Amino acid sequence: MRNFSRPDGRIQQCSGRPEHGAAMAAAALSWAPVLSLPAHDACRPVAALPSSADHVRAPMSRAARPASGAVEGQVRIVGGRWRNTRLSVPQLPGLRPSSDRVRETLFNWLMPRLAGARVLDLFAGSGALGLEAVSRGAAHALLIERDPGLAQRLREHVARLGAAEQVQVLQDDALRWLERAPTGQVDLVFVDPPFAAGLWAPVLERLSTHLAADAWLYLETPAELPPQVPPGWHLHREGATREVRYALYRRAAATLNGDPTPVASV
Incomplete structure (x- = not known):
């Protein structure tokens, strides 16, 4: 035969x-x-x-990728004690981890102020921002993520890093969480929501009661959409790539307490 x-x-x-x-x-x-x-x-x-x-598939756009999480990507912790640790991330519609370049720039700005900081990552997604902060010296990070699958993946990353005492993952809607009574004062908050949702304004309206008087605020927006912040914030640093605009702000109250950090008003 x-x-x-x-x-x-x-x-x-x-x-x-x-x-x-x-x-x-x-x-x-x-x-x-x-x-x-x-x-x-x-x-x-x-x-x-x-x-x-069966093994060669045409590339899919982000919107066409399966919501099951079958397609995997990776993010890398850039610095600190978990430096170069790679974390798997489902490639889901709307999930857009901050790039290595952006995170490295941001944490260079923040490095003198991270030690002992209490961090809030409101749209945690891949966890890249909150976990990077703890890797570089923050005392505690609360990662809020609405998607159940992503929240479970974040818990797995926290367990793998042995960081359960420093990193808490909460599956919840960020806006609903902000409407509740604050559980503590946050020193640094990351606001990097899915761009299509347009959540920056409602988040900033609800944020102030959760923040320390000298808190820092990080915003990431589309490159064509400059951040709009309410009164009471001063621009510290900003940058842009072809895809995103990113900015770090300091709460205005900090400038009334003799803080020597230079700021530029927006």
């Missing part, structure tokens, strides 16, 4: 008799049985084998 591959990846098995060579070649190109052969020599189908097309 000899095997012949069909164009669709399936296999036909045919008799190996030399006099049937031409018939076998024709059978490889057609799914019709070779009627001129005896029944025991006729080509017959064998269970289909995987083809290379």
